[in-house]
Every structure is written in C-alpha cells, then in structure tokens.
Amino acid sequence: MAWDKVQALVFDVFGTVVDWRSGVARDAAPFLAQYGQGRVEPLALADAWRRQYGPSMEPVRNGSRPFVRLDVLHRENLEKALRELGIDPNEIPPTALDGLNLAWHKLDPWPDAVAGLTRLKTRYIIAPLSNGNIRLMLDMAKRAGLPWDAILGAEVAQAYKPTPQAYLRTAEVLGLAPDEICMVAAHNNDLAAARQCGLKTAFVRRATEHGPQQTTDLEAQQDWDAVVEDFAALADQLLG
Amino acid sequence: MAWDKVQALVFDVFGTVVDWRSGVARDAAPFLAQYGQGRVEPLALADAWRRQYGPSMEPVRNGSRPFVRLDVLHRENLEKALRELGIDPNEIPPTALDGLNLAWHKLDPWPDAVAGLTRLKTRYIIAPLSNGNIRLMLDMAKRAGLPWDAILGAEVAQAYKPTPQAYLRTAEVLGLAPDEICMVAAHNNDLAAARQCGLKTAFVRRATEHGPQQTTDLEAQQDWDAVVEDFAALADQLLG
Missing domain, CATH: 3.40.50.1000 (HAD superfamily/HAD-like)
Structure with missing residues (x-):
C-alpha cells in the first residue's frame, strides 16, 4: 500500500x-428523570435518537432539502425519538430540548x-x-x-x-x-x-x-x- | 463594554x-538569487506582491468572479508583481513559482x-x-x-x-x-x-x-x- x-x-x-451512545445516555439521564415519566431508559433514548440520524440526512443528500447543519437535524430528530418512545415533546420546555441537543457536543x-x-x-x-x-x-x-x-x-x-x-x-x-x-x-x-x-x-x-x-x-x-x-x-x- | x-x-x-513581510522576503531571497538577475530586493518583491492582494479579491467581492481560494489569487498576483519589477514570470519554471507561492503558508x-x-x-x-x-x-x-x-x-x-x-x-x-x-x-x-x-x-x-x-x-x-x-x-x- x-x-x-x-x-x-x-x-x-x-x-x-x-x-456517542454512552455520552448521549449520560446527558439523557437527568432529562428523563425530569420529563420521562419513568418510562424510558437513557440508552433507549440514545439509540432511538441515533436511528433517526441516517434517514434525517437523506432529503439533503437527494437534493429535496437545502443543506442544514447537523445541530438542526439532531433537534428535529430528538422530537421524533421522544414521540416514538411515548413522550410528547410539546410538553417539554424548548430550552430543555435545546440543552439536551448539546449532548452531541460533549x-x-x-x-x-x-x-x-x-x-x-x-x-x-x-x-x-x-x-x-x-x-x-x-x-x-x-x-x-x-x-x-x-x-x-x-x-x-x-x-x-x-x-x-x-x-x-x-x-x-x-x-x-x-x-x-x-x-x-x-x-x-x-x-x-x-x-x-x-x-x-x-x-x-x-x-x-x-x-x-x-x-x-x-x-x-x-x-x-x-x-x-x-x-x-x-x-x-x-x-x- | x-x-x-x-x-x-x-x-x-x-x-x-x-x-508576512519578513516571511515572504525570506523565501523570496533564494528565489531571486536564482531568477532575479540581481535586480530586485526580497522585501521589494514582498511589498509588490502584497500590493496586488486587495485588488485581486475585488472581482470576487463584487460578484464578477466566482469565489476562488487565496492560493489561486496569490499565484496570479506573484506573476503580476514579478512583471511590475521587470522579471518575466514566463522565463521561470512553474514549479519554482508554485514553490514560492507557499511562502504564505510558512x-x-x-x-x-x-x-x-x-x-x-x-x-x-x-x-x-x-x-x-x-x-x-x-x-x-x-x-x-x-x-x-x-x-x-x-x-x-x-x-x-x-x-x-x-x-x-x-x-x-x-x-x-x-x-x-x-x-x-x-x-x-x-x-x-x-x-x-x-x-x-x-x-x-x-x-x-x-x-x-x-x-x-x-x-x-x-x-x-x-x-x-x-x-x-x-x-x-x-x-x-
């Protein structure tokens, strides 16, 4: 070579x-303790959130959506993942969702x-x-x-x-x-x-x-x- | 504040x-020793080269030229600066001009x-x-x-x-x-x-x-x- x-x-x-899995779960734990109604494990949220990752970029890849940075997709994907796990993101303060979105930065x-x-x-x-x-x-x-x-x-x-x-x-x-x-x-x-x-x-x-x-x-x-x-x-x- | x-x-x-001035002159010195016919001081080349800097970006700024990176403009500007100082860049191997262009990286x-x-x-x-x-x-x-x-x-x-x-x-x-x-x-x-x-x-x-x-x-x-x-x-x- x-x-x-x-x-x-x-x-x-x-x-x-x-x-990413351990890191997202670490930050999801206090978030879920407050907003998760005891329903969801932190690792389950990390996995559900990450499952949205690939599909969320597809519209940008195929040209049907202009390029947006991953922070924007992560924030959208968080709401989808919470819904999938039976949590309504509209019941959660946006600042708490924004805060958890920064888990990927840490x-x-x-x-x-x-x-x-x-x-x-x-x-x-x-x-x-x-x-x-x-x-x-x-x-x-x-x-x-x-x-x-x-x-x-x-x-x-x-x-x-x-x-x-x-x-x-x-x-x-x-x-x-x-x-x-x-x-x-x-x-x-x-x-x-x-x-x-x-x-x-x-x-x-x-x-x-x-x-x-x-x-x-x-x-x-x-x-x-x-x-x-x-x-x-x-x-x-x-x-x- | x-x-x-x-x-x-x-x-x-x-x-x-x-x-930039000392650094460009440092790399210009051996270049001019080989190609400068004893006519040009290294600091004079540094100054002449830098004088092209602002004007060279103007077509990009006003939209008449698509964005090109500064390495490209520097390379064009080097030829202009040499001509202004009485040196014909066509008499110099392109690889020597390319090499001097990297002075800005160092x-x-x-x-x-x-x-x-x-x-x-x-x-x-x-x-x-x-x-x-x-x-x-x-x-x-x-x-x-x-x-x-x-x-x-x-x-x-x-x-x-x-x-x-x-x-x-x-x-x-x-x-x-x-x-x-x-x-x-x-x-x-x-x-x-x-x-x-x-x-x-x-x-x-x-x-x-x-x-x-x-x-x-x-x-x-x-x-x-x-x-x-x-x-x-x-x-x-x-x-x-």
Missing part, C-alpha cells in the same frame, strides 16, 4: 473517535483516541470528516482535547457523507488528490464511499459503539488499506 | 498574527502571538477569520503552533473580507450572535466592517507590518472596544 503518498488522515467521528473520546491522534498529528494533517457541524466538532474537540489541525466535514463541504461531494470537496479544500488522503472510520459504508472517491481507507474496529449486543461493523467487509483495533495500532502501523 | 457576552475571538491573520507569528492565543483559548473559542484559505491557515498553524480551535474565514464563508457575508456567515457557523464575537485585527478597515456587522472589535497595533516606514494603521481610528499593543495585553485585559 502506497502510504508514502498519504499526507492527511480524515476521521469519521461519531462512533470512530467518540462514544461526547467523550474512546480511551485510545487523543493519544493516537496526537501521535498521528506528528506526521499527518489530521481533521474530522464528520457529518457533524463545525461548532459541534469544535465544542467536542475543545472539551476533550482532540488535537485537530482543522475542522473539515459536511458543513465545509456542504454535503453529507456518503455523498461523493463530502469526500471530494474535502480533498479540494486540502489541496490534495484523493489518494493522498486516508479516511479512517469504524463503518464499512463510509469507507466504501471514500474508496469510490479514490481515498485510502483505514478501518478501526469499535465493537461496542452500539453496546455489547452490536452486530454491525464488527469486521472489515473489504480489504481496506489498514484494519486496526484502535488508534494506537493505527499510529504503530503508519508511523512504523 | 459587555465583554461578558463574548464567547469567541476571531482574528485577522496576515499582519495581525503573523509577519509565515512566522509575531513574538507574542502563540503565548497570547494560548492564554485566550482558555476562556474563548479562538479562530482565524482571514482571507487566507483553509490549507494555507492549516499549514501555517501546524508549522508555528498556532492553537486555533477551528479554521474559519473566507473559504468557509465563501466571501472575502470586508464583505459583510465574511463576518456574518462566520457568526452563523459559530452559532453565535455577532455581538458574542470579537474581531481582533491590526487594520482599522477590517474592524470597521466587523463593527458594521455587529461584532465587537479589538485593535492590535502592529507598527512594523509594512516595515519601519509604516504610515498606516498606527492608531485606532474609532473607539474600538479594545486597543492593545500585542496579544499579551489583550489577554491581560480580557482575562482580567
């Missing part, structure tokens, strides 16, 4: 760099992430290529100490992954050819889309992103250019 | 954070900049709001250790300062009202445009940006919300 050409590593974030990194990124930054440009918006990624990085060189992704590209423009406009902003960039993700579909655009690919196994019963993305589904257990292993492999 | 509301500081970069900060930004980052979001493109700002930050929380500016806003959209779209990306943001710059015209958009303003005196004979921007031309000698003084004032 021609790692020699690679100058930048771009990272999926939700699930790959940070543990997610904790997986234990290996900060140290691994810090090592990788010594040789490569490192940046998120997430569907999360700039302010969300900024708040997360500032709180957690994620040492990004810049915050790239859907809002800069004005396109949501796995739309090709999300990857190709990121390459253009970096002034690099696609094969000078490696996409790092815990999700086979993200890597498949990146590979279609000509990027190198690294799969990081995050076997508990969806909890202990996870059934998806446990294995590499293609011969990705790297397949590793965590960011320490990625740094070992790339920095030799 | 209601500094209490301010959550983010956005910075002009060329002249305010970094010393500028040194003023001596107080990194320490001041590092202090200010403890309380505020800090980001460039420069006309420089993302990759340029990224390379500069990585080389110099500028601790930005994110790289914002003209390329993210798709508008060049002092167009209002450059400031207002930056506020939108940050999810902040204009008066929750302070523009920090060594240039009165930049601050005037930011103030028109509702941002707070801080003037930093950079009396040798244009060399020892500088005549412009030596004094604050309005009652800016802060007027300081350097970033250490700004941090003293804002962090109390």
Whole structure:
C-alpha cells in the first residue's frame, strides 16, 4: 500500500473517535428523570435518537432539502425519538430540548483516541470528516482535547457523507488528490464511499459503539488499506 | 463594554498574527538569487506582491468572479508583481513559482502571538477569520503552533473580507450572535466592517507590518472596544 503518498488522515467521528451512545445516555439521564415519566431508559433514548440520524440526512443528500447543519437535524430528530418512545415533546420546555441537543457536543473520546491522534498529528494533517457541524466538532474537540489541525466535514463541504461531494470537496479544500488522503472510520459504508472517491481507507474496529449486543461493523467487509483495533495500532502501523 | 457576552475571538491573520513581510522576503531571497538577475530586493518583491492582494479579491467581492481560494489569487498576483519589477514570470519554471507561492503558508507569528492565543483559548473559542484559505491557515498553524480551535474565514464563508457575508456567515457557523464575537485585527478597515456587522472589535497595533516606514494603521481610528499593543495585553485585559 502506497502510504508514502498519504499526507492527511480524515476521521469519521461519531462512533470512530467518540462514544456517542454512552455520552448521549449520560446527558439523557437527568432529562428523563425530569420529563420521562419513568418510562424510558437513557440508552433507549440514545439509540432511538441515533436511528433517526441516517434517514434525517437523506432529503439533503437527494437534493429535496437545502443543506442544514447537523445541530438542526439532531433537534428535529430528538422530537421524533421522544414521540416514538411515548413522550410528547410539546410538553417539554424548548430550552430543555435545546440543552439536551448539546449532548452531541460533549461526547467523550474512546480511551485510545487523543493519544493516537496526537501521535498521528506528528506526521499527518489530521481533521474530522464528520457529518457533524463545525461548532459541534469544535465544542467536542475543545472539551476533550482532540488535537485537530482543522475542522473539515459536511458543513465545509456542504454535503453529507456518503455523498461523493463530502469526500471530494474535502480533498479540494486540502489541496490534495484523493489518494493522498486516508479516511479512517469504524463503518464499512463510509469507507466504501471514500474508496469510490479514490481515498485510502483505514478501518478501526469499535465493537461496542452500539453496546455489547452490536452486530454491525464488527469486521472489515473489504480489504481496506489498514484494519486496526484502535488508534494506537493505527499510529504503530503508519508511523512504523 | 459587555465583554461578558463574548464567547469567541476571531482574528485577522496576515499582519495581525503573523509577519508576512519578513516571511515572504525570506523565501523570496533564494528565489531571486536564482531568477532575479540581481535586480530586485526580497522585501521589494514582498511589498509588490502584497500590493496586488486587495485588488485581486475585488472581482470576487463584487460578484464578477466566482469565489476562488487565496492560493489561486496569490499565484496570479506573484506573476503580476514579478512583471511590475521587470522579471518575466514566463522565463521561470512553474514549479519554482508554485514553490514560492507557499511562502504564505510558512509565515512566522509575531513574538507574542502563540503565548497570547494560548492564554485566550482558555476562556474563548479562538479562530482565524482571514482571507487566507483553509490549507494555507492549516499549514501555517501546524508549522508555528498556532492553537486555533477551528479554521474559519473566507473559504468557509465563501466571501472575502470586508464583505459583510465574511463576518456574518462566520457568526452563523459559530452559532453565535455577532455581538458574542470579537474581531481582533491590526487594520482599522477590517474592524470597521466587523463593527458594521455587529461584532465587537479589538485593535492590535502592529507598527512594523509594512516595515519601519509604516504610515498606516498606527492608531485606532474609532473607539474600538479594545486597543492593545500585542496579544499579551489583550489577554491581560480580557482575562482580567
């Protein structure tokens, strides 16, 4: 594999760099204690909220809705998830919903992430290529100490992954050819889309992103250019 | 002044954070030694190149040219500056011109900049709001250790300062009202445009940006919300 050409590593974030499920559940707990009528477990809200994530971007991807940042979609999705769980969001103060929406800005990194990124930054440009918006990624990085060189992704590209423009406009902003960039993700579909655009690919196994019963993305589904257990292993492999 | 509301500081970069004139001259010296036929001083090329800067953005500002990133304008401006100084750029290998164009990616900060930004980052979001493109700002930050929380500016806003959209779209990306943001710059015209958009303003005196004979921007031309000698003084004032 021609790692020699690679100058930048771009990272999926939700699930790959940070543990969204535990983080959202942590902030959902006091919210549900106040507004949940004892009906809903915090992890169940995290899962229901996340299930709305992919579908909510689809109208933007297919052009039927202008680009809006993920904070807006998350806020809409929260109301849908609450309804699905039998809670009427209209009974809850909007400021409480707005507050819980910021849970995505305060997610904790997986234990290996900060140290691994810090090592990788010594040789490569490192940046998120997430569907999360700039302010969300900024708040997360500032709180957690994620040492990004810049915050790239859907809002800069004005396109949501796995739309090709999300990857190709990121390459253009970096002034690099696609094969000078490696996409790092815990999700086979993200890597498949990146590979279609000509990027190198690294799969990081995050076997508990969806909890202990996870059934998806446990294995590499293609011969990705790297397949590793965590960011320490990625740094070992790339920095030799 | 209601500094209490301010959550983010956005910075002009060329002249305010970094010393473009010395940096460009440093990289121009070996270039001119090879291609300059002994005719041109490095500082004269730096000044001639920078004189093209404002005019080159004007077609983008007035809508007669689609947005292109500053690297593209710098490259065009280099050829104009060389011609003005009696050097035919067609006689020079394009790779040498491309190489010199990267001088703007490798500028040194003023001596107080990194320490001041590092202090200010403890309380505020800090980001460039420069006309420089993302990759340029990224390379500069990585080389110099500028601790930005994110790289914002003209390329993210798709508008060049002092167009209002450059400031207002930056506020939108940050999810902040204009008066929750302070523009920090060594240039009165930049601050005037930011103030028109509702941002707070801080003037930093950079009396040798244009060399020892500088005549412009030596004094604050309005009652800016802060007027300081350097970033250490700004941090003293804002962090109390």
